[in-house]
Structure formats: structure tokens, C-alpha cells
Amino acid sequence: MSFSVEERGNPNTQNYRIFFKNAEGKYISPFHDIPMCADEAQNVFHMVVEVPRWTNAKMEIATKEPLNPVKQDIKKGNLRYVANIFPHKGYIWNYGAIPQTWEDPLHKDGDTGCCGDNDPIDVCDIGTKVCLRGEVIKVKVLGVLAMIDEGETDWKVIAINVEDPEAKDFNNIEDVRRLKPGYLEATVDWFKRYKVPDGKPENQFAFNGEFKDKDFAVETIKATHGFWKALVSQQTNAGDLNCKNTCVSGGDSPHFCSDEDAKALVRATCPCGSEEPIPCTVDKWFYCAKN
Numbered sequence: 001m002s003f004s005v006e007e008r009g010n011p012n013t014q015n016y017r018i019f020f021k022n023a024e025g026k027y028i029s030p031f032h033d034i035p036m037c038a039d040e041a042q043n044v045f046h047m048v049v050e051v052p053r054w055t056n057a058k059m060e061i062a063t064k065e066p067l068n069p070v071k072q073d074i075k076k077g078n079l080r081y082v083a084n085i086f087p088h089k090g091y092i093w094n095y096g097a098i099p100q101t102w103e104d105p106l107h108k109d110g111d112t113g114c115c116g117d118n119d120p121i122d123v124c125d126i127g128t129k130v131c132l133r134g135e136v137i138k139v140k141v142l143g144v145l146a147m148i149d150e151g152e153t154d155w156k157v158i159a160i161n162v163e164d165p166e167a168k169d170f171n172n173i174e175d176v177r178r179l180k181p182g183y184l185e186a187t188v189d190w191f192k193r194y195k196v197p198d199g200k201p202e203n204q205f206a207f208n209g210e211f212k213d214k215d216f217a218v219e220t221i222k223a224t225h226g227f228w229k230a231l232v233s234q235q236t237n238a239g240d241l242n243c244k245n246t247c248v249s250g251g252d253s254p255h256f257c258s259d260e261d262a263k264a265l266v267r268a269t270c271p272c273g274s275e276e277p278i279p280c281t282v283d284k285w286f287y288c289a290k291n
Contacts, residue, residue, distance in 0.1 A: 127164035143173030
């Protein structure tokens with residue numbers, strides 16, 4: 001199963017969008033139409049890469065827009081970039097989401113005591129390759145971190161690209177601790193402090209900031225898949241989320257989007273144009289004391 005992307009608008013502007021297509025060239029939603037599992041028997045999952053490693057632009061699946069293209073987050077009317085908090089430069093992994101998952105904001109998690117953040121579950125690929133924005137890769141799940149972001153449960157799955165030359169050596173979270181010393185500690189530090197330059201407090205974690213193992217992570221992903229199923233089958237109130245899809249829902253569903261309607265939605269966006277420069281302030285370093 002392969003996927004491709006179509007860029008619209010001008011990169012590094014508020015009109016920039018990345019739309020997704022399947023192998024037949026049909027427009028699809030990366031939130032709803034890409035299968036969660038690439039190999040269910042082996043617990044291999046699809047990952048939509050939103051942010052390549054070492055970059056700063058806060059790209060994300062636009063869950064409230066038709067066909068859910070990837071776009072850059074907006075904060076106070078401006079494009080959002082994460083700060084470089086010494087010694088971290090941008091994102092320290094390929095960062096993205098597992099499709100067909102959803103952290104239900106009305107479900108209080110029994111372990112964290114907090115409700116979900118209303119987004120697909122996040123995933124950090126620790127492989128050696130720097131992926132492309134919008135790339136869909138297959139990942140082996142290794143563990144998960146339970147971050148509490150402004151009172152919401154925000155799971156961070158740790159995984160590795162199955163095509164990574166070292167993937168065979170990584171089968172659980174302890175393999176990361178053993179073979180990539182310091183990476184898990186850096187991951188906790190990154191998530192704890194990345195909003196501090198914006199004047200916000202450090203994020204908190206369930207389980208005292210300890211990573212849970214592969215089995216726990218897989219069960220957590222499957223639970224969020226169940227919430228997603230309820231979402232697209234209208235058993236749960238979608239709120240302002242856009243559930244339009246071209247592959248999952250039947251033609252009688254209000255969520256179904258025909259090929260022609262999908263093409264019209266994409267054509268209505270700005271055509272692909274020249275890239276705007278990234279503000280030089282994005283390269284600034286911040287030095288924050290650790291609490």
C-alpha cells in the first residue's frame with residue numbers, strides 16, 4: 001500500500017496544505033482513510049510524518065478541515081514554530097500521528113486521570129532516516145510516554161521505521177535505553193520544556209515520567225482506534241472535527257466524500273506556489289533552567 005502527496009499554496013505561509021492520495025491517485029484523508037495497521041499480526045502501524053527531525057515548523061493533520069490535509073499550526077495569528085531549547089534543535093525525532101486513532105476529549109483515562117486531547121495519537125520515530133513532510137511510513141511500536149498537556153492526556157508513542165537498518169535490534173522500550181543511551185531522557189526533557197519559551201509551565205507526565213512498554217503502547221493505540229471508530233460511525237459527537245472521507249464510509253453516510261467532491265475541495269485551495277523564507281528568529285536558542 002503506497003501513498004503520495006500534493007502540495008497546495010505557498011510553503012511557510014498560512015495557505016500551505018499537503019493533501020494525500022492513495023495508490024490509485026484518489027484523494028484521501030490521512031486521518032480517516034489510511035489504515036491504522038500496516039501489518040496487524042506483527043503490530044506494525046502506519047505513521048503520517050508531520051514534522052521531519054531537526055525542523056521547527058509545527059505541522060499537523062488539520063482535523064477540522066475537509067480531507068484533513070497537513071498544515072502549519074497557527075498561534076495568535078502567526079505560524080507556529082517550536083523553540084530550540086538547548087541542547088535540542090527543533091524536533092529530535094520524526095514526529096507524526098497514527099491514522100484512524102483519536103484521543104477522545106470526553107473519555108477520562110484510568111491511568112492518567114485526564115481526558116484525551118481531541119487529536120490522533122502522536123508518534124515519535126527514532127530511526128536514523130530524516131523523513132519527508134507528509135511521508136507515510138511503517139513503524140514498529142516500542143513503548144509510550146503519557147504526557148499531560150494543559151490537563152489533557154497526550155500519549156507519545158515511541159516507534160522505529162521498519163525500514164531502518166537497525167530496526168531488527170529494537171523490539172521494546174528497553175532496547176532504546178540500551179542502544180540509544182540518553183535518547184529517552186532527552187525525549188522527556190523535550191516534551192517537558194518545549195512550551196516554556198512561550199511563557200507556559202513545564203508539562204507533566206503520568207507514571208512519574210516513565211515509559212510504558214510495547215504491550216502497553218499497543219493496547220493504548222488500539223483503544224484510541226476504538227474511539228476513532230465511534231467517531232466516524234457517529235456514535236460519538238464529532239464536535240468541530242471534520243470526518244469527511246473517501247474510503248471508509250458508505251455512500252449513504254454524511255461523512256462520505258465522492259471522488260469528484262474531493263477533487264473540487266482540493267481545486268478550491270490555493271495552487272502550489274513559491275516558498276516563503278522561514279523567519280530568522282526560528283534559529284534562536286533558548287536556555288531554560290531545569291526544575
